[in-house]
Amino acid sequence: MSQKRGFLNHIRPHGVSEKAMSFGYTFCLGGVSFLAFIVLGLTGILLMFHYLPGAKSGYASVTTLASVIPFGGLIRNLHFWAGQVMVVSVSLHMVRVVRTKSYRPPKEWNWLVGMSLLVLTLVLDFTGYLLRGSQESGAAAAVAVHILTLLPGIGRPLAQMFLGEVSAANSSTLMVYVWHCVALPFLALWLQMFHFWKIRKDGGVRPL
């Protein structure tokens, strides 16, 4: 085993164990999640070229994007469906980890990182739904604020920090926009890189 610690040295390691190569061990569910995330990043950047957050502009710009901008409907659909795929594949990935008991030492760190990634994925999916700015998004935003404010003390500040001034009439706030399009994706990307590096450290599974 190489003693080099660098990130790249772990992404293309010298050797991987035979067992870790088998498809039936992982079903490549983590790989599918990562692929969906890349598609989300690329299509998300493209959506940002035409999307305008705001009470008046959010829903209108999504409608314009999907109906009159050339290939806008394709890009929006790719983004939407990759998001749904990611939620499903990340959840199944976690079920697999439980089945193979891979949460036990030395892999306990990746279990925790994976839990954070699952939460991040769900929050990203939810905030994306809010950006749509439809009537249902407004209702979802109102529900989220009410659930958060049930937390004594920290609930209200949390809602303010993550959702801004959302209401049933406007879910597409600048807060939601920046969390969804910049802060959360970068956090998720960073955690994923750590996740992959740690996989190698812990003995590895199928390489990408």
Next chain:
Amino acid sequence: MARDWTRRDVLKMGKGALVAAGLLSLYPLTRYLGSREDAVASPIISFKGELKKGAPWQNIPQTRVWLRRVSGGYQAILATCTHLGCEVRYYPEQREWRCPCHGSVYDEDGRPIRGPAPLPLPRVAVQPAGNGSLRIDTSRKLN
């Protein structure tokens, strides 16, 4: 005929496929990024035609502006639902504006009477432009 496929051959093919996919996506990408469909259009609309006094609201084709003539002059209204922005239509027999999206209904003057719409339909400035046409400035809201 027979050919030994090596791992390297397969990887090469994959690389070729990636390059091809990249090139093929150039066209949709330039169309998408180069689109000006969502550019801000001029807020000024002009209308040339006849408006009878007392006749129902009349739509200017390709726009959301509707006009009518009243005793004091002309009125212009925007057919954009104040709920979530769908395009509403005027039904002269019922003397109502109706929204196809969530069922908001407005009276003849654009005041909401049913459904989720919270505000009246926006009225905008309209003035005779001299040469027999009307000039509507959709950026100048009157209500």
